[in-house]
Amino acid sequence: MATNATVEEVLAELEQADTLEAIQGAILELQKYFQVDNMVYHWVDSAGEQYGYGTYPLEWAAHYQEQNYIRIDPVIAGCYKRFHPVDWKKLDWSGKAVRAFQAEAIAHGIGNQGYSIPIRGPNGQFALFTVNHTCEDAEWEEFTETNRRELILIAHYFNQKALEFEPNRTPEQSQPLSPREIDAMTLLAIGYSRAQVAETLSISEHTLRVYIESARFKLGASNTTHAVARALSRGLIVV
Amino acid sequence: MATNATVEEVLAELEQADTLEAIQGAILELQKYFQVDNMVYHWVDSAGEQYGYGTYPLEWAAHYQEQNYIRIDPVIAGCYKRFHPVDWKKLDWSGKAVRAFQAEAIAHGIGNQGYSIPIRGPNGQFALFTVNHTCEDAEWEEFTETNRRELILIAHYFNQKALEFEPNRTPEQSQPLSPREIDAMTLLAIGYSRAQVAETLSISEHTLRVYIESARFKLGASNTTHAVARALSRGLIVV
DNA sequence: CCGACACTCACTATTTCTGGGGAGTAAATA
DNA sequence: TATTTACTCCCCAGAAATAGTGAGTGTCGG
Secondary structure (H helix, E strand, O other): OOOOOOHHHHHHHHHHOOOHHHHHHHHHHHHHHHOOOEEEEEEEOOOOOEEEEEOOOHHHHHHHHHHOHHHOOHHHHHHHOOOOOEEHHHOOOOOHHHHHHHHHHHHOOOOOEEEEEEEEOHHHOEEEEEEEEOOOHHHHHHHHHHHHHHHHHHHHHHHHHHHHHOHHHOOOOOOOOOHHHHHHHHHHHOOOOHHHHHHHHOOOHHHHHHHHHHHHHHHOOOOHHHHHHHHHHOOOOOO | OOOOOOHHHHHHHHHHOOOHHHHHHHHHHHHHHHOOOEEEEEEEOOOOOEEEEEOOOHHHHHHHHHOOHHHOOHHHHHHHOOOOOEEHHHOOOOOHHHHHHHHHHHHOOOOOEEEEEEEEOHHHOEEEEEEEEOOOHHHHHHHHHHHHHHHHHHHHHHHHHHHHHOHHHOOOOOOOOOHHHHHHHHHHHOOOOHHHHHHHHOOOHHHHHHHHHHHHHHHOOOOHHHHHHHHHHOOOOOO
C-alpha cells in the first residue's frame, strides 16, 4: 500500500483483511494518515472480557489491564452513557483516582487529547474506537471537526472486522425468552416484587415463579438478580 | 437548497436543523438524491415508545402502529440481533404472520427491497435507518454496495438529531456509587449470592448488606434486583 | 395428527433477603 | 479543626425467594 493511502483505500483494504496483522496494519496506516499519537479499537463483551488492538504502548495496555482501570477510566464510563462520539475534554475527570489515572496515562505516552466513538451491539456488546493525541485544545477541536465523519465510518469498519474475528464473542446466543418471561423479567427489573409482578400480569405467584425459573434456566443464571442482569445485558429486555 | 444537493451538503444542513420540518426536509432531499422509494428513520425507546420520520405512506405508518406490527416485523427482529447494516433479503421472512405482513406492506407501497442500519445507544435505545425501494435484486445489490458508507453516516446523523429532539430520553444521573458498592453490585450482577459476595470481598455479610442498602438508596431502587438493573442500565457497573 | 412449546395452577420445606435498630475507625474535605 | 464520607461490624424478626415435583390447556408448524 502506498505511504499516503487515503481513508477510502484503507477501508477497502480493511474490508478484505483476513488476518489480525492486516487489521493492525490498517490501524497503522490510518494513524499515519491522520497523524495522531495513538489509535485504538477496544471491545468489551457482555461477560466483561476485553479485547482490542491499536497503537497504545504495550506497557500501558498491560498496566491498564492489570490494574483493571476499566473500572475507573472516565472514557469508558462516559462513552458507556452516550450515543455519540465524545471529546475527552467533555468527560468527568474529577475525583482523586481518576486524576491519578490520567497522570499515569500521560506518563505512559497517552496524549492529552482524545476522541472516542462508542459503538453498541446486541447482547450488551460495547466497543470504543479512540484516537488520541498530544496537542492544544484548538488544534484538536479542528481535527475532530474535520475528521469526525471519517472517524465514525472507520469505527464502524473496525467493529465489523472485530466481529468476524471473534465469532465466539458473539452473542452468547441464549435461547430467546417467551413473551411472559420477558414480561416477568422486565417488571422485576423495574423494581416490582414477585407479588406485584404476579398481580400486574394477572397470574398467580406460582405461575410467575415458573416463568422466572425457566428464564433463569434459559439465561444460565443462578438467581433472579443474575437472570435480570443477563437479560438486560443481552438486550432481551429493556428498562 | 439546490435540487441536486450532495450528501455532504445535506448532512451539513442536517447538523444545523432545529425543527422537525428541517429533518423531514433532509430526508426528502436524501431520498431524491438516492432515488429510492422510501427512506425512514425509526426509533424505539426503552419504554417501548416509538418515534420517527420519513417517507413511508402515512396510511401504512398508521396501520403499522395500529396493528402493533413492530412485534412481528422481521426487519425489527433481525436488526435487533445484529450489529451491522442488513439487506432485507437476508432476513427471515418465513412464518405465516410475517408473510401476511410482507404482502400487506407491498400493497401499501413499500418496496420489495430494503436496507436497514441498526443503531444502539445506552439504556436500550434502539433505532433503525432504512432505505427501501422497488427493483431487481442485482440492481439493489449494486445500490447498497455503492452507497453503504454514506448510508451509515446518514444513519448516524439522523440518530444524533433524534437525541437532540428527545432530551428527556437521556440517561438519568444518579449519585455515584462508592467502590465497595460497585464491587457489591457487580458481583451480584454476575450471579453471586450475598454469602459469596461477602466472602469474595472479604467482609462480613452484615457489612455487605450495608453496601447493598446504600446502593439501593442511591439508585432509588426498591430491592437488590432493581438496584442491579439500574446500576447496569446507568452504566455504573459493567457485566 | 402429533410433537413442541407457551401458558396456567398447586404444595411444602428451606434458604435468603430486607428493614429496623446501633457503633466505631480512618480518610478526605471544608 | 470540624464535618462529612467510606468502611467495617453486630442482633433480630418478618418477608421474600428458591428447590423439588406434578399436571392440564391451547396454539403452531411439520
